[in-house]
Amino acid sequence: MNKLDFMDIKENAVLGDQGLQDALNGVNPQFGDLCVRVAGEVWGKPLLSQKFKTLLTIALDVSHQSFSGPGVPFEAHVTMALKQGVTFEEIEELLLMTCVYCGFNKAAGAFGRLNELKEKYGN
Numbered sequence: 001m002n003k004l005d006f007m008d009i010k011e012n013a014v015l016g017d018q019g020l021q022d023a024l025n026g027v028n029p030q031f032g033d034l035c036v037r038v039a040g041e042v043w044g045k046p047l048l049s050q051k052f053k054t055l056l057t058i059a060l061d062v063s064h065q066s067f068s069g070p071g072v073p074f075e076a077h078v079t080m081a082l083k084q085g086v087t088f089e090e091i092e093e094l095l096l097m098t099c100v101y102c103g104f105n106k107a108a109g110a111f112g113r114l115n116e117l118k119e120k121y122g123n
Contacts, residue, residue, distance in 0.1 A: 011051045015040040020076060027071045034040045052083035055094055062098040062106050067113040074110070078117050090117055 009016035014036060025032030030045045043053060055075040061067065079092060091114060099107040 001041065009083055010042045010050060013054060013084060014043045017080070017083070023076065023078065051081070051084040051086055052075060054084050054086060055090070057081075058091060058110075059098055059102070062095065062110045063102045065071050065106055065109065074113055075117060077113065079121070085116060088114070 014020060016083070019033065021036050023032075024035045043050070048056075054077060057073070058081060061074045061077055066072045078091065082088075093108050095110050096115065098110065
């Protein structure tokens with residue numbers, strides 16, 4: 001067993017989530033390896049909580065319009081947030097903030113995609 005086998009998802013949302021790692025490797029093995037190594041290091045930094053980091057990634061997805069399609073991270077980031085204890089209501093409030101700072105049209109697409117994910121994963 002290596003160090004990653006003992007990583008708790010609450011300590012590092014990337015290195016502690018084998019399903020996420022498998023999904024990244026499924027996009028492309030070299031891409032997945034790079035993402036896991038680099039993101040795993042950043043997600044391991046101690047000052048920001050894992051929960052906060054997941055919310056930040058969702059806000060960045062809104063800013064970049066990364067909601068759906070092959071390899072697009074919005075669903076993965078929402079799933080990561082849910083695993084960290086974030087509620088759909090908290091994500092909705094975050095999306096309201098992105099209306100102001102990213103633009104209403106960008107946030108509208110995120111709300112639409114989030115509604116699909118709520119149906120998929122349940123409220």
